[in-house]
Amino acid sequence: MREYGERFGLRTLVETGTYYGEMVAAMRREFERIYSIEFVPELAERAQRKFARDTHIRIFCGDSRVVMPEVLALLDTPALFWLDAGYYGWVGKQGDQQRLSAELEMILGHRFAHIILLDDARGLTGRDGIPSVRDVKEHIEAKFPTRKVEVQYDILRVT
Ligand SMILES: C[S@@+](CC[C@H](N)C(=O)[O-])C[C@H]1O[C@@H](n2cnc3c(N)ncnc32)[C@H](O)[C@@H]1O
Structure with a gap:
């Protein structure tokens, strides 16, 4: 994260x-600013308390797919996105296979050229309606030709 922020x-x-x-x-x-979105209210409240004194940190409670537009509207420069909301098999709002692609489209379609890191790329299996890494790469690079998609150490990187 530090490396991509600096780079x-x-x-x-x-x-x-x-x-x-x-x-x-x-x-x-x-x-300088950190925005984080958590679906489980108890976890969001816990984090809000934990970072209450850090005025540059804001914790949002809700489904990232729903809250993302609100967060994007706050940005006035390109940002680093760390997508780590258990898109495939974590507690939370499961059963929505479109959540990841919806969020990627929102971020990539925004007015700034944001950098995206997606954790647990191994979850992109290409089975049971889940896209493969290749699907995601081809889709993003076709729709956003200036973007490059690669996976290293289980993290999908969109630069
Ligand atoms: C792998 S953990 C995140 C770890 C954390 N980013 C870290 O590095 O310490 C996944 C988190 O995503 C949350 N989550 C699951 N679905 C979500 C959703 N639709 N919107 C926001 N958060 C969600 C889960 O409740 C869980 O707290």
Whole structure:
């Protein structure tokens, strides 16, 4: 995260899936603004309390697919996105196979050239209605020709 922030000169981090706020805590001093979205109210409230004194950090409660437009509207520069909201098989709002592609489209269609890192790329199996890494790569690179998609260490990177 630090490396991508530095490489692309990004000062804002957007995370989906706050959980216990460990990534937010680790990146607390690395970004000027951090927005994180958590679906489970108890986890979101816990993180809101944890980061109550950090005025540059904001925790949103809700489904990332629904909250994302609100977060995108707050951005005035390109940001680093860490998509870690259990798109395939974590607690939360499951059963919506379109959530990942909907979020990717929103972020890539926004007015800034954001950088996206998606955790657990191994979940892109290409089975049971789930896209494969190749599907995602071909779709993004066809629709957004200036973008490059690659996977390294189980993280899909859209630069
Ligand atoms: C792998 S954990 C996140 C770990 C965290 N990013 C970190 O690095 O410490 C996944 C989190 O995503 C949340 N989640 C699942 N579905 C979600 C959704 N639709 N919107 C927002 N958060 C969701 C889960 O409740 C869980 O807390």
